[in-house]
Amino acid sequence: MDIKLASQYSINNREQIEVSEKAGCYYCLSIFAPKKICEYCDWGATVLCPKCGIDSVIGSNSGYPIDLETLKKLHQYWF
Known part of the structure; x- marks a missing residue:
C-alpha cells in the first residue's frame, strides 16, 4: 500500500x-x-465526509482497505 498515492482517490x-x-x-x-x-465540492465531483466535512474520503473501490489502521496511516502521513 503506497500511502503517497492514496490522496489521488480523495479528489474527483x-x-x-x-x-x-x-x-x-x-x-x-x-x-x-x-x-x-x-455533500460534495468541486462542482459535485469530490465527496465530503458526512461527519467532519473534509474532502479526505476514499472508498473501498480504490483498492485501499477501509479500516482504522489504514485511515490512521493516511492521517499520519497527510496531516
Whole structure:
C-alpha cells in the first residue's frame, strides 16, 4: 500500500465512492456507507465526509482497505 498515492482517490472521487461498499475519512477516521454522503465540492465531483466535512474520503473501490489502521496511516502521513 503506497500511502503517497492514496490522496489521488480523495479528489474527483464521487463515481469511485458510489460503487464502493464502504468509505472512510482519513482526517476524522470515520468509516461509513457511501449512501451517508450528501455533500460534495468541486462542482459535485469530490465527496465530503458526512461527519467532519473534509474532502479526505476514499472508498473501498480504490483498492485501499477501509479500516482504522489504514485511515490512521493516511492521517499520519497527510496531516
